[in-house]
Amino acid sequence: VGGSSSNDLHVQLAMALISATVYSHIRDCKLPQAIRLLEMQLCSFPDNEAALSLLGYCYYHLGDFPAAATMYAKLTKVCPGERKYGIYHAQSLYKGSLLGEAEKACLAIAERHAQVELLQACIKFEQDDLSGSRKILEQVSLDEVDVYVALGCCFYKEGCYEQALKSFTDALNIAGFHPQLIYNRAVCLYQLKLHKQALECLVGIFEHGVKEYPELGVGSHVEGLELCSVGNSQALRDSQLVEAFNLKIYIPVLMGMAKIFWDKENYAQVEKILSQSADLCHNNSIWRMNMAHTFFMQDRHMEAMYYYELIVNDAGDDILSVGPTVLANLCILYIMVGQVILLKFP
Numbered sequence: 001v002g003g004s005s006s007n008d009l010h011v012q013l014a015m016a017l018i019s020a021t022v023y024s025h026i027r028d029c030k031l032p033q034a035i036r037l038l039e040m041q042l043c044s045f046p047d048n049e050a051a052l053s054l055l056g057y058c059y060y061h062l063g064d065f066p067a068a069a070t071m072y073a074k075l076t077k078v079c080p081g082e083r084k085y086g087i088y089h090a091q092s093l094y095k096g097s098l099l100g101e102a103e104k105a106c107l108a109i110a111e112r113h114a115q116v117e118l119l120q121a122c123i124k125f126e127q128d129d130l131s132g133s134r135k136i137l138e139q140v141s142l143d144e145v146d147v148y149v150a151l152g153c154c155f156y157k158e159g160c161y162e163q164a165l166k167s168f169t170d171a172l173n174i175a176g177f178h179p180q181l182i183y184n185r186a187v188c189l190y191q192l193k194l195h196k197q198a199l200e201c202l203v204g205i206f207e208h209g210v211k212e213y214p215e216l217g218v219g220s221h222v223e224g225l226e227l228c229s230v231g232n233s234q235a236l237r238d239s240q241l242v243e244a245f246n247l248k249i250y251i252p253v254l255m256g257m258a259k260i261f262w263d264k265e266n267y268a269q270v271e272k273i274l275s276q277s278a279d280l281c282h283n284n285s286i287w288r289m290n291m292a293h294t295f296f297m298q299d300r301h302m303e304a305m306y307y308y309e310l311i312v313n314d315a316g317d318d319i320l321s322v323g324p325t326v327l328a329n330l331c332i333l334y335i336m337v338g339q340v341i342l343l344k345f346p
Contacts, residue, residue, distance in 0.1 A: 022054060031058045047078050056088060065096030076108075083111055090119055099123050114140050114147075121150055130154050145175045152184060161191040179205045190257055198257070250277055255290060267297045285311060289326060296329050305333045 018037060025034035038055045045051060056071035072089035079085060090105035106120050117140045124133035134154045140147050152167030165188035172181045186201035254277055261269040271294050274287065281287035292307035308330040315322045 019050075026054070026058065031062050034058050035062075047074075049075065049079055052078065053085075056092070060088075060092055060095070065092045066098070068092040069096060069098070069101075083109060083113065087113070087115055087119070090116070094119060094123055094126075097126075099126055114144060118144075118146055118150060125150070125154065125157075130158055145171045148174070149181070149184070152188075156184075156188065156191075161188045164188045165192070177204075177208065179208055182208075195260060202257075250281065254281070255286065258290065258294075262294075265297075267294050270294045271298070285314065289323070292326070292329070296333070301333050301337055305330065305337070308333065 018041065022034050022037050025031070025037070035055060035058050038051050038058070041048065041051045042055065052071050052075050056068045056075065059065070059068035059071060069089055069092035072085050072092055075082070075085040076089055086105065086109040090102050090109070093099075093102035093105055103120070103123050106116050106123070109116050117136055121133045121136040121140075124130070124136065134151065137147055137151050137154070148167045148171035152164045152171065155161070155164035155167060165185060168181055168184040168188060172178065172185070175181060182201050182205050186198045186205075189195075189198035189201065254273065258270045258273045261267075261273065271291075274281075274291050274294060277287070288307045288310050292304050292311070295301075295304035295307065308326055311326055312319065312322055312330065319327075
């Protein structure tokens with residue numbers, strides 16, 4: 001009996017050590033290491049709720065949404081009474097762009113819940129079924145900030161800017177000052193050609209960023225006021241569903257705002273506006289081209305060359321798909337900096 005008790009204690013200590021190591025890896029954002037340990041545990045305990053849940057969490061935050069969905073799907077069977085696993089399952093499928101499967105997963109959740117309805121609205125939004133998305137949102141209790149924001153994004157995509165503005169304002173009235181909501185208001189004001197009010201909103205974001213987020217270095221690397229990076233601001237909800245809505249409207253409006261100052265030949269201000277979304281838009285060809293043009297007009301040759309070359313490299317062998325202005329400016333830059341022209345034309 002004593003030997004058996006000793007063995008049990010040894011197993012418990014070993015499990016406690018593994019658990020502590022897993023949580024330490026997750027805390028330190030070493031998710032691949034945590035996954036390796038958890039998968040080993042799952043081989044011995046395939047229905048272990050903690051291991052499955054932690055694996056789902058790790059896969060989700062690594063962006064492996066199909067793997068996360070697999071873990072949560074199993075949890076819905078292991079723990080059928082836990083509604084949260086059904087929601088996580090549907091959300092993982094949605095994030096993995098498996099919209100049809102996500103829709104079915106939502107319908108499989110028996111109990112009506114605002115978070116499920118919001119997710120269903122997101123799915124409809126991604127499918128460009130805006131009326132279907134709005135219909136769901138209008139049935140949800142309207143004391144939720146997320147609902148107002150999602151409605152605002154639907155109205156915005158439909159071109160109903162006044163209604164979108166009202167929805168974002170209603171969200172602000174509940175949540176208080178929040179940079180993302182202020183930015184959404186600015187976007188609507190810009191589309192309504194209320195440029196002064198839109199810029200006032202942006203100034204509020206800048207001032208808030210300088211004061212509240214010193215770790216972001218807002219305004220620290222360029223003389224004068226810098227734009228706050230909306231992509232780095234605190235998420236409205238841990239689910240990030242609202243963020244999925246918001247990203248649908250960043251690029252065209254951003255370029256429209258920049259054009260106001262481009263037409264005034266205020267290229268430094270154009271640079272600040274484009275820099276606002278560098279973390280979100282860096283891989284976007286339109287953003288790159290406009291950033292390159294902005295540096296070109298300021299005689300900042302190496303920086304302009306960097307962005308023009310990204311556009312050309314992305315085109316690969318199909319160089320004629322690159323706009324003539326980009327090619328012409330890049331050739332001029334090569335000459336100005338004394339480099340051999342690398343472009344080869346058919």
